[in-house]
Amino acid sequence: MDRIAGRVNKFYERYPYPSLPIRTERDLIHKLHSNVMGNILGTVELTSSDLAGKDIMDAGCGTGEKAAYFSYHGARVTAFDLCSASLEKARELADKFNLQVEFSHCDMAKFWTEKRFDHVFCLGALHHTEKPYDNFLALSKFCKPGGTITVGLYNRYGRLRHRLVRTWIGFRAGLDFDKRMEYVERSIYGRKMRSVHEAAYVADKYVHPHESYHTVEEVLGWFKKNGFSFIGAHPRTDAGAGAFFTQLKWMVKGNGFFVMSGKKE
Numbered sequence: 344m345d346r347i348a349g350r351v352n353k354f355y356e357r358y359p360y361p362s363l364p365i366r367t368e369r370d371l372i373h374k375l376h377s378n379v380m381g382n383i384l385g386t387v388e389l390t391s392s393d394l395a396g397k398d399i400m401d402a403g404c405g406t407g408e409k410a411a412y413f414s415y416h417g418a419r420v421t422a423f424d425l426c427s428a429s430l431e432k433a434r435e436l437a438d439k440f441n442l443q444v445e446f447s448h449c450d451m452a453k454f455w456t457e458k459r460f461d462h463v464f465c466l467g468a469l470h471h472t473e474k475p476y477d478n479f480l481a482l483s484k485f486c487k488p489g490g491t492i493t494v495g496l497y498n499r500y501g502r503l504r505h506r507l508v509r510t511w512i513g514f515r516a517g518l519d520f521d522k523r524m525e526y527v528e529r530s531i532y533g534r535k536m537r538s539v540h541e542a543a544y545v546a547d548k549y550v551h552p553h554e555s556y557h558t559v560e561e562v563l564g565w566f567k568k569n570g571f572s573f574i575g576a577h578p579r580t581d582a583g584a585g586a587f588f589t590q591l592k593w594m595v596k597g598n599g600f601f602v603m604s605g606k607k608e
């Protein structure tokens with residue numbers, strides 16, 4: 344494990360993400376769909392009913408909510424993560440709803456399987472690795488011909504304001520996770536975190552030891568170089584010069600995270 348993966352892993356063992364409070368089938372299916380999955384699937388031009396029988400990879404699956412969602416809709420799901428605490432929660436969630444997901448504990452820089460997938464998802468994980476492009480490249484090779492890859496990344500423009508806040512927190516509280524969290528609770532929220540999910544969400548945002556920032560043009564370049572055509576993005580953006588102006592809008596609105604999908608030609 345490289346130095347960044349080591350620190351990132353230590354962080355997630357402490358704050359498994361996203362640790363959503365999924366108690367009922369309605370939480371897993373309807374709430375997750377309307378909060379995130381509908382938009383993510385939209386970037387691949389899929390609906391939940393297209394998932395049945397598909398081979399899906401969830402790389403950096405965290406606490407497994409999305410993997411469980413795919414499996415609930417009839418996909419064969421392979422999911423892995425570097426964090427044991429997250430995987431324990433992911434397995435519990437799948438068991439709770441009697442879902443079959445093939446989970447494994449692995450660094451994405453080393454992951455290997457003979458399987459090939461209709462859809463590869465890597466949401467919110469590449470930007471916490473030392474070499475996001477190398478990892479994208481490795482994951483892209485697991486797509487079947489005609490298969491898709493979907494990546495969720497922090498945006499260089501959209502996350503600018505947030506970067507300033509992170510820098511300030513580093514300046515005031517240093518690198519220690521506990522000190523950073525205490526500072527955030529005291530100075531930003533003015534209270535303690537109210538739930539495991541809230542702590543995971545807030546820590547991911549303000550306490551995280553490593554994140555990198557990416558642009559629409561950069562991801563289009565990753566797609567082009569490796570024989571993928573652009574399908575769609577959330578928030579929406581076109582692939583031309585307009586992408587720059589869209590990202591300026593994200594900067595104003597504080598849209599720090601974007602999802603892009605490509606199809607292997």
Ligand SMILES: C[S@@+](CC[C@H](N)C(=O)[O-])C[C@H]1O[C@@H](n2cnc3c(N)ncnc32)[C@H](O)[C@@H]1O
Nearest residue numbers: 355360403404405424425426450451466467468
């Ligand atoms: C922000 S969470 C996203 C979790 C999940 N994909 C989601 O969208 O809810 C990032 C996840 O990436 C995982 N991760 C980070 N670096 C990794 C690596 N090198 N290999 C595998 N997983 C990694 C972390 O352990 C963490 O669970």
